[in-house]
Amino acid sequence: MKPVTKIPERFVETEVDQELVLMRLADGDFFSLEGTARSIWLAIDGQRDRERIIAAVADEFATQPDSVRADVTAFLDELGEAGLIVG
Amino acid sequence: MELMAREMQVRPGPVPDGLDGAVVGPGQHLLIGDEFLLREPDFAFHYRRGSGVTVARTGAAEAGEEALFLSGSVYAAVACINGLMPIHASAVAVGGKVVAFTGQAGAGKSTLAAALSQLGLPLFCDDTLLLAPGSLSAVAASAGDAVTCLPGHKRMKLWPDAAELTGSVALDEVSASYRKVYVTPGGGDVAKPLPLGALLFLEVGQAGEEARIVPLTGGEKIARLDDDHYTRTMFDSATRHGRHERFVLQARIAREVTMARFVRGLNREQFWSSTHYLAEYLSAMCGS
Numbered sequence: 323m324k325p326v327t328k329i330p331e332r333f334v335e336t337e338v339d340q341e342l343v344l345m346r347l348a349d350g351d352f353f354s355l356e357g358t359a360r361s362i363w364l365a366i367d368g369q370r371d372r373e374r375i376i377a378a379v380a381d382e383f384a385t386q387p388d389s390v391r392a393d394v395t396a397f398l399d400e401l402g403e404a405g406l407i408v409g
Numbered sequence: 410m411e412l413m414a415r416e417m418q419v420r421p422g423p424v425p426d427g428l429d430g431a432v433v434g435p436g437q438h439l440l441i442g443d444e445f446l447l448r449e450p451d452f453a454f455h456y457r458r459g460s461g462v463t464v465a466r467t468g469a470a471e472a473g474e475e476a477l478f479l480s481g482s483v484y485a486a487v488a489c490i491n492g493l494m495p496i497h498a499s500a501v502a503v504g505g506k507v508v509a510f511t512g513q514a515g516a517g518k519s520t521l522a523a524a525l526s527q528l529g530l531p532l533f534c535d536d537t538l539l540l541a542p543g544s545l546s547a548v549a550a551s552a553g554d555a556v557t558c559l560p561g562h563k564r565m566k567l568w569p570d571a572a573e574l575t576g577s578v579a580l581d582e583v584s585a586s587y588r589k590v591y592v593t594p595g596g597g598d599v600a601k602p603l604p605l606g607a608l609l610f611l612e613v614g615q616a617g618e619e620a621r622i623v624p625l626t627g628g629e630k631i632a633r634l635d636d637d638h639y640t641r642t643m644f645d646s647a648t649r650h651g652r653h654e655r656f657v658l659q660a661r662i663a664r665e666v667t668m669a670r671f672v673r674g675l676n677r678e679q680f681w682s683s684t685h686y687l688a689e690y691l692s693a694m695c696g697s
Contacts, residue, residue: 334653336660341627345656350635354628 323371326398326409333406346404353404358383358390362397366407372398413539414562416487417462419479424448424455424465438482440646445486447478454483458490473584480563485537485640489647492542493559494658495640498608500533500558501525502599504695506606507558509538510671511637516611517675520571523592524684527576530691532594533603534561537640541602545658555604556665564591574680606695607667609687613675620673620683622690630663631656667694 335344342355342363355363358379365378373387376394380387401407427433428441438447443458451468452475462483464475485495499522500509508530510518519535526532543549544557565577566589572579577592610625610633625633635641635655645655673683 334656336656338628338630338660338663339626343628343631343660345631345652347652350652352628352632352635356627 323373324409325369325371326366326375326407327368328366328407329405344406346406348405351404353406358393359397362394363401366401371409412491413484413488413493413559415461416456416458416491417479417484419454419462419464422463422465424453424463438486440486440489440643443490443647445483445490447482447486449474449478452478454478456483456487456490462487471584471586473582474586477583477587480536484563486643486647488537488539489640489643492648494540494542494545494644496538496540496608496634497536497637497640498538499535499565500538501530501596502533502603503530503606503691505603506695507533507538507603508607508609508691508695509533509558509605510609510611511538512611516613517571518611519565519567520575521611521684521687523565523567523571523575523577523594524680525688525691526594526596528684528688529596530688531596532565532598533558535563535565537561537563538605540605540662545661547657547661550661550664556662557602558605559602560599565594566590567592574677605662605666607669607691608662609669609671612670612672614672616674616676617679618672618674620671620679620686622687623670623672625668625670627663630666630668631659633668634659634662 333344333346335342342360344353361379361382365375376387376391379394380390428439428444428446431439433439433446433448435448435450445456447454451470453465455463488495496511498509498511499518500507501522510521512518522532539559541557541559544554566583567577568589572590572592577595579590579592581591583589671687
């Protein structure tokens with residue numbers, strides 16, 4: 323599997339009140355990431371593929387990969403559609 | 410505030426037709442670099458950094474109408490050109506910090522500030538809150554410095570019914586076509602820079618609805634700051650900021666400043682109870 327990679331030239335990110343806030347530079351839209359979404363985003367390090375991201379998130383929440391697979395996959399798909407990641 | 414008082418000095422004189430080859434017609438304004446031009450049917454203002462404001466009168470405009478544009482668009486543009494970040498807000502001082510109120514036109518920013526002033530909280534500014542550029546920098550952020558506000562020197566304006574409701578003494582009318590009145594804040598005003606403690610977004614609830622304060626966090630704070638389109642556009646033009654630079658500034662403010670929605674009905678019967686509720690909340694928050 324290919325690694326999942328952020329496309330840094332397409333967004334800026336910062337942390338406010340323990341929330342990760344992303345702005346898409348093309349249109350100024352905001353994305354606010356908390357909880358699992360924040361963990362998934364932080365697990366995208368340019369090295370891990372989707373399976374390893376699922377494993378990392380499951381590990382963080384002390385659960386089995388199958389119990390987070392659907393949510394992680396759906397969120398990665400959303401990030402891909404938003405043009406913020408590839409892979 | 411010396412900088413704004415100096416740069417806002419007005420003298421009559423000729424005003425250019427446009428800036429940088431772009432003609433500015435009646436009802437239009439343009440900010441390019443360190444210059445601003447605003448044209449109305451009966452008058453025009455031109456500002457250049459370091460040279461003050463020039464006004465050209467081409468018709469029989471009322472002095473009050475001219476003053477309205479001067480204290481509105483021209484003031485905001487002069488602030489932006491001089492590196493100050495304006496926020497469309499009125500503010501009072503509470504426990505040595507600034508608490509500012511922003512919202513749509515008619516949301517009651519000035520009325521609320523006037524009422525809180527009658528309760529003993531001194532007025533900090535009316536209509537435009539100016540943030541000091543140095544306090545917004547990355548250097549200031551890493552040093553843990555507060556975001557600093559500069560006191561306004563604009564006269565406070567209220568609709569006559571708001572002046573009466575808040576017990577403010579009405580002075581002269583702004584103009585025959587814009588019938589707000591100038592008032593003197595009951596609690597006095599503040600003449601020194603203070604840290605920005607809180608920014609409240611005023612929202613009109615249902616009549617009879619109990620007033621409530623809803624804290625904002627994270628991305629909501631940044632999105633709300635980004636909604637101030639009028640001052641944002643001018644500031645971006647003057648600073649040549651793109652989305653990235655603006656986001657960094659907004660994030661700096663969002664991290665430092667408490668933000669909340671203040672939702673209340675606008676009926677007169679509940680006005681003072683909701684204002685007292687807010688005053689108590691602010692005093693507890695700012696430790697006064």
